[in-house]
Structure formats: C-alpha cells, structure tokens
Amino acid sequence: MNADAVFMKAGNLRRLCELTDNEGRTVQVEPYAIFTSAEGRRCCLYFELGEQEGWRTTEQRYVQSMRLLEETYSARRDYEPFDSIRFPFVHYAVPTHDGRQRWADRPKHRSLTMVQPHTE
Secondary structure (H helix, E strand, O other): OOHHHHHHHHHHHOEEEEEEEOOOOEEEEEEEEEEEOOOOOEEEEEEEOOOOOEEEEEEHHHEEEEEEEEEEOOOOOOOOOOOOOOOOEEEEEOOOOOOOOOOOOOOOOOOOOOOOOOOO
16 A cells, blocks of 8 residues: 555544655654645645654655554644645545544646537
C-alpha cells in the first residue's frame, strides 16, 4: 500500500501512523488531510506526537514510508480543514471533532464545447 493509501486508511479509522521521511527520521503522527498547496505541491497535514509535538505539513515527495499503527486518536479541536488559503485544493480530509467535513475538491476541467447534432 502506498503512503497516501496508508494515510487515508489511518485517518478513516482514526489510527496513528508511523511516518518515515527521506532522511530516515521516524515519527508518530495523527493523519488529517492531503492537499495541494498554492505552489502546486502535494502535501499531507498531520499532528506530530513526541518531543517535537505540533502541527506539521510535509510535501509527499519527502515521505519515504507510512505505517498504520494500532493506537487510535480523536480529532483535535484546533483542526481546521476549511481554510481555503492554507488548503486551496483538498484531496482528503478527516472530519473535525464536531463532525464537520470538508469533502475533496472537484478538479477544474476545461469547458467542453457542445457538439450540435447534424440535422438535415
């Protein structure tokens, strides 16, 4: 299973993940969202546990692996997926502590020209 799939599965089940970055650093995280930044970079939002505890955003290209853990978590009260400046295009987001949900944003497609049927 790729890192995105593990991250989303963990979020859906409200289970912690073990994230290992490209430098070999491994941390336990609460997964919250996958989004594309204003700069066009695909990122994941999580809350890191341990010594460096706090909210983190990491570009997915820096994530080497993700492993699902057994321990569960509850959504944090300060989790706010509705900030369209910070999270302009959301691919995945867990519900907030009070059940509000930001669904995946729809991709913007080029407008299609309607072809008129041939009539005689």
